[in-house]
């Protein structure tokens with residue numbers, strides 16, 4: 447199989463501000479690919495373009511061989527691209543389990559009328575969703591908080607709930623925006639182990655962050671600076687690259 451995701455010559459401007467300049471890279475299936483860069487490099491803009499929250503001024507996003515540049519967020523999600531946010535977006539009043547079941551909704555095949563009348567296939571689908579939510583809750587060590595409203599959990603745990611909900615959708619590509627932001631050292635370690643486990647189970651991950659510790663889980667890293675990719679390679683190669691050191695690490 448070719449690339450899961452191809453970013454092709456993407457440029458973007460906000461009014462007079464050129465934020466991305468001809469950015470191209472691929473995400474290989476089965477990889478954890480990282481995108482690093484200093485504040486203001488254009489990471490979030492690129493991430494929003496990949497996930498469909500923004501349309502690039504120029505260039506294309508190709509997901510699973512299909513040009514998806516003009517497809518909306520929901521269509522990309524149905525095709526298997528899931529994202530998380532810098533600030534975790536959980537349904538605050540729903541329990542952890544309900545959050546995960548809600549995540550499963552996108553995978554459902556039943557229509558609105560069937561759901562309204564509570565037809566047997568809807569009940570079956572809901573039972574499947576609850577079973578799957580319970581499995582994932584165990585995998586993410588969220589058991590003790592299963593029936594707690596997600597909004598009452600500390601930020602680190604909410605991030606795990608958001609990640610678990612994204613995993614419920616069985617994404618082909620999981621895109622994570624600054625997933626370690628606001629986490630303690632122990633929580634970052636747990637996050638890294640979780641990502642490695644998901645990847646070992648076959649999930650492809652795109653990780654956008656300036657956290658070099660977190661980047662240790664990646665097999666390929668692209669460094670973005672002032673809207674351009676200035677280097678690509680292993681994390682070790684990035685740490686050794688004079689251009690990255692100068693632009694990103696400031697040494």
Ligand SMILES: Nc1ncnc2c1ncn2[C@@H]1O[C@H](COP(=O)(O)OP(=O)(O)OP(=O)(O)O)[C@@H](O)[C@H]1O
Pocket residue numbers: 460463465483484485486487488489490491492656
């Ligand atoms: N909606 C917007 N309108 C105008 N300028 C914007 C907008 N969003 C981002 N920018 C500008 O685009 C540039 C790139 O921002 P972006 O948030 O993509 O960078 P980043 O690498 O994600 O930074 P950070 O690590 O601080 O989140 C910055 O100069 C920012 O001020």
